[in-house]
Amino acid sequence: MQEYDFKALNDKEFEALCVDLIGSQLGKRFERFKPGRDSGVDGRFFTAPTEEMIIQCKHWANTPIEQLIRHLRTKELSKVEKLNPTRYFLAVSNPLSRADKKLLQTALAPHITNDSDIFGREDLNDLLSKNSEIELRHYKLWISSTTVLKHLLNKAIADRSSFALEEALANSQIYVLTSNHQNAIRKLEELGTVIITGEPGIGKTTLAEQLCLSYATQDFEVIKISDEIREAESLFEIEKKQAFYFDDFLGRNYLEALSGHEGSHIVNFMRRISKDKSSKRFILTSRSTILNQGKILIDLFKSQNIDKNEYELSASQLTEIDKAKILYNHMWHSGISAEHMDEIYLDKRYRTIISHRNFNPRLIRFILDPERITHVPASEYWTYITKTLRDPIDVWENPFNAQQDDFSRALTLIVSLNGRAVSEADLSEAYSRYISLPENSSLSGRRDFVTNTRHLTGSLLNRIIKPKTSDVFFDLFNPSLGDYLLKRYSHDTPTLRSAFICLRSNSSLSTLENLASNKIISASTHQSIRLEILRHASRLDFAGYHPEYIANAVVNIADHAVTHNVSAVLDRAIAFVCSEPTPTYFEFTALAFKLALPKKIITTERAIEFVIEACDKSPTIDELGSLLSMYKELPNDTPVDVLRCHLEEAIIAYFEEHAHDEFEDSRVFGHQGYIDIQSAEENLSTIIVEKFAELGIDWDIDHSSITDAYDVFSRRDNYFSPDEQNYSRNYPRQHSYIDEIDDLFARN
Secondary structure: OOOOOOOOOOOOHHHHHHHHHHHHHOOOEEEEEOOOOOOOOOOOEEEOOEEEEEEEEOOOOOOOHHHHHHHHHHHHHEEEEEOOOOEEEEOOOOOOHHHHHHHHHHOOOOOOOHHHHHHHHHHEEEEHHHHHHHHHHHHHHHHOOHHHHHHHOOOOOOOOHHHHHHHHHHHHHHOOOOHHHHHHHHHHHHHEEEEEEEEEOOEEEEHHHHHHHHHHHHOEEEEOOOOOOOOHHHHHHOOOOEEEEEEEOOOOHHHHHOOOOHHHHHHHHHHHHHHOOOEEEEEEEEEHHHHHHHHHOOOOHHHHHHHHEEEEHHHHHHHHHHHHHHHHHHHHOOOOOHHHHHHHHHHHHHHHHOOOOOOOOOOHHHHHHHHOOOOOOHHHHHHHHHHHOOOOHHHHHHHHHHHOOOHHHHHHHHHHHOOEEEEHHHHHHHHHHHHHHHHHOOOOOOOOOHHHHHEEEEEEEEEOOOOOOOOOOEEEOOHHHHHHHHOOOOHHHHHHHHHHHHHOOOOHHHHHHHHHOOOOOOHHHHHHHHHHHHHHHHHOOOOOOOOHHHHHHHOOOHHHHHHHHHHHHHHHHHHHEEEEEEEEOOHHHHHHHHHHHHHHHOOOOHHHHHHHHHHHOOOOOOHHHHHHHHOOOOOOOOOHHHHHHHHHHHHHHHHHHHHHOOOOOOHHOOOOOOHOOOOOOOOHHHHHHHHHHHOOOOOOOOOOOHHHHHOHHHHHHHOOOOOOOHHHHOOOOOOOOOHHHHHHOOOO
């Protein structure tokens, strides 16, 4: 019979196991309480409306029994007395003698009437031996057992395979069984081979190791391949149950590996496995970038359609509760001090970690490694955690620097600086411009755009196909890569300048602005890059440039222009913007027109023409602000009646369409209770006038149609209707919602 010490389980997993086992023993289905809100209850069963059975679980396997008894007597007994259950069960992970049970019974007297209602380690193991289905349901329990280990080690397994399985057993304690596990097994069962791919740190090797463990317990011989596929070929035995495991199968020196015949050997071995699926499994892992390179350089990878064998891991596949369980498991088994642990619990900071955009299992292990934080006092631990999450340099340093050539790095940087997904066509053009710059003539590596995007997709870049249009876009694989790149290039002004010159998108100028506002680059660097963008465009006579982009660059450096040469560049850029047809989006174009008026770069007639054209394009609130700002620069003798008519139509049209967004219900109806329609309309009228003043409108506009669009009657009824929160407060319900994540982290 297997003897478990239950140390592989955390406290919540132990509770779930005990409730399952004791419920099975009694033939009752216990209602298991969510952790943390139990007031001394982990499971209960009503035998009658007033008769309640309660299970209490204590996972104190490393605590002396005397300390547990003292805790029950001083802390738990008062809770039990308040509950006054009909029957009370206690389950502990400690080994118990008859004398220990008597002491525990006395500590909780008179609520435990018989020591048979106390379940120690031995009793729980006895129940497990009778309930194999419960044992199998709790993966971490049986996969980490000494019986499994002995079973594995007694098989004829090569030393490195034995070591890999021991490592996998050790890691199983912090492993969280998500849908990835079952999905990968499903692919293995169907095809015989699975290639696990994904970003660095996402858990490719961990998943592969746990798959190996699962198959080892089914009497598969696990064979870990060290260097080349010939090792597997030499150990392949027909009809024998074998699971081959090849971690990072193309290797660090993948270009060397692919230059020979290794790729074709791997494909042929996969083909061989598929013909013997009843007794063979093949598990491989690869960084997505390396596998993509293999597909490019090895025709067989493409012709044999190995894509069908891929299973890609990404942080986006993990649910919030998956992430919570990963964090909680790492915390439970980490061994960090109680003081450091308290910093994560303070103000529910664990939720910040779980929801962080850079969350991945490797980072979680990193921040909870006691060896790495020996120099970090508890008072500074949270700062250490947030800095690591914000700037996870260890995750991206090697994949970006060691695994890429100059051209791949340039392509990734261009995508990063664009600040959002970039279309394949725009990226191709920006990349072509970048590598054609004289200062980039010394770049080394593969120049081809298609080859590089294939190579980078799935590791550093995501390739996105829009469903309706089939347009292709590229974005960073993970936001943390962008953080790393911005920090890495913050002092490399020439590279930043080259990349920004080639992008030609308004979103890239927003990135440049953010770099300066967040002090990642200096204000002088920010201005010099913008100026160089304009100089470069001017040398090309602005051919191929969008006027709104040039206007954006002009407006944000116009106040800093002090020299004659700089002014000349700005004037040329402004003249270009004003000579072009009015663009669909014109927030900065309008401001460029505003700059052009006092410089007499344009005539008053041209300015009026622009305003009229712009008003016909359904301007946004920001565009209206720019138009009105420009309007104020018009000469005093300008006939404004026609202009005001167009502006008023555009202003009223905008606020009619966005009435519910622009005017807050709480300001219209207040917080003093139900009000009459006339008062609400007066409030709304005041708010509308304030909005007009913020935009710089200094003449009266009839805004009755905006009031009608807001629909005071229906908005008032909706605002004062009973909401769920008020209903719950005034009419308590039988069951209230308890947050699953907070419950998981709640400390009993």
